[in-house]
Amino acid sequence: MRDERLIFEKSVEGRIGYSLPISDVPKVNINSLFDGNLLRENSPEIPEVSEVDVIRHYTKLSQRNFGVDSGFYPLGSCTMKYNPKINEDMASLDGFTQMHPLQGPESSQGCLELLYRMDRYLSEILGMEKVTLQPAAGAQGEMTGLMIIKAYHTSRNDHKRVKIIVPDSSHGTNPASAALVGFEVVHIPSDERGCVDINALKETLDDTVAGLMLTNPNTLGLFEEDILEISRMVHECGGLLYYDGANMNAIMGIARPGDMGFDIAHVNLHKTFSTPHGGGGPGSGPIGVAKELVPFLPVPVVEKQDDCYVLDYDRPLSIGKVKSFYGNFSVIVRAFSYIMTMGPQGLKEASQTAVLNANYIRKKLEDLYEIPYNRTCMHEFVLSAVRQAKNGATALDIAKSLIDRGYHPPTIYFPLIVKEAMMVEPTETESPETLDQFIEAMRELAKLAEEDPESLKKAPRKAHVTRLDEVKAARTPVLRWSK
Amino acid sequence: MEVRDGLYYSKDHEWVRVEGDLAYIGITDYAQHSLGSIVYVEIPETGSTVEQGGVLGVVESVKAASDVYSPVSGTVEEANEALEDNPELINEDPYENHIAVVRMSNKDELELLMDKARYEEFTKGE
Secondary structure, three states, rough: OOOOOOOOOOOOOOOOOOOOOOOOOOOOOOOHOHHHHHHOOOOOOOOOOHHHHHHHHHHHHHOOOOOOOOOOOEEEOOOOOOOOHHHHHHHHHHHHHOOOOOOOHHHHHHHHHHHHHHHHHHHHHHOOOOOEEOOOOOOHHHHHHHHHHHHHHHHHOOOOOEEEEEEEOOOHHHHHHHHHOOEEEEEEEEEOOOOOHHHHHHHHHHOOOOEEEEEEOOOOOOOOOOHHHHEEEEHHOOOOOEEEEEHHHHHHOOHHHHHHOEEEEOOOOOOOOOOHHHOOOOOOOOOEEHHHHHHHHOOEEEEEOEEEEEEOOOOOOOOOOOOOOOEHHHHHHHHHHHHHHHHHOOOOHHHHHHHHHHHHHHHHHHOEEEOOOOOOOOOOOEEEEEHHHOOOOHHHHHHHHHHHHHOOOOOEOOOOOOEEEEEEEEEOOOOOOHHHHHHHHHHHHHHHHHHHHHHOOOOOOOOOOOOOHHHHHHHHHOOOOOO | OOOOOOOOEOOOOOOOOOOOOOEEEEHHHHHHHHHHHHHEEOOOOOOOOOOOOEEEEEEOOOOOOEEEOOOOOEEEEEOOOOOHHHOHHHHHOOOOOOEEEEEEEOHHHHHHEEOOHHHHHHHHHH
């Protein structure tokens, strides 16, 4: 029987994990220093445990974690690629860690140079004029981009543009960000190829459209082949195009959002550029903009004047700051390290391998699983467990069973337009052996789903906690420990 | 999958039961089945106005959060507050647990909706 007690439940009155020398400062009654209304009535419930209790407790918890360092993590739309450890070495250099963000530019030239060069590299990769590194994640990048779209139309006294168009396969953050910035969200359907329905787009385009948000390749892992036509249509009606960079890992060094006609693009450094993702974050979601949008970028902008790097705050059209200081700086250092280690050819090969790996798995599973839009995919693909679900084993059951086989499950039930969806993104860092083992596990599960679907219902069996009651957890969550 | 007689159905899988000028609106058995266990229902404010096709509320299941679209235009007469504490009522009986009652401003809109037979045909294609 495992000890599953919380640290609070391990508390024993009077047990302490420290020893301090006897104080040589006289004791003063706290009531003589503060008014009663400033003092708490009861002592805080801090667990009373020894040092070794604390260490064992948290070490055990950490061992339950599953990360990309512990195993294959094909979580679609998330690009859980391996985080090279050289990035950590670079980010822990004294020259970066010992800086204070309020230090003047004259004594922080190295950091400013890194930010400036990162802007140049990302601008080149995205095909954009200039990049801001401030947004702390993809969704904040979206918000920043949409604020720029708004500022752009406002600066032209074009106040009737209130709509943002998003495809029905988009990430949930797209409509959410648009609504947050005060736009009206218009959904357009996908066609039978899983791409933007050009006719439906045509019908929604008019002079009230502020812009279109698009992920390319889209969330089905398919390249929007009509992108040039789409951008022509949106621009013709006076709207701007926003590129959701969640799937940039498919096209890095091969195709550029700027060349496709996008005016604004974000990239997730914690996806495409190998910085820690998920609980290990924080993230970073820089955005790049086309030339006519540069004046609207958040302040400050790092500029190079002669041989010096300066922080430019004098930008009257700027939307202002979106994040304290200069963004998540140490994350940017890690991504910079990644770009430097990979080089242009290496980045391109990473995308090529990511696409190859996804197609390899897709081909090896297409006989056992439905693949709704089955054509050459990009860095990820969506399969559907409808065949298995008819028998009683749903996408959820298959995902839970993968945990017993040592894998982090793929994304399930997204995108919403595919039933029993499982979205698989292997990333480029996985060997053919790892891919084969995963394929074998998926094939075994398809077989089990046919012969003994009930056995999948009870998975996971080997995990620290077995099947959780997700419905109960969502309906009546217990978020706080109490005696 | 149950489809009831005497109700109107929308393409977005809402049903409408008409009582005079009032439209009782809920989601169909097909909808609750595709969503799975519902964990949260956001109901509209009484007195607010909705357009046909506008958002009337939100249902959230363990799989996804989905908007509920109003099949008719009008004013929200009443919202089913019981769903706030017991969202599972929709899973248990989607046709007896409406989400809201709307006083219709244009009853002609009902003609754009489907009857039982047409909705059954429609869900086969989904």
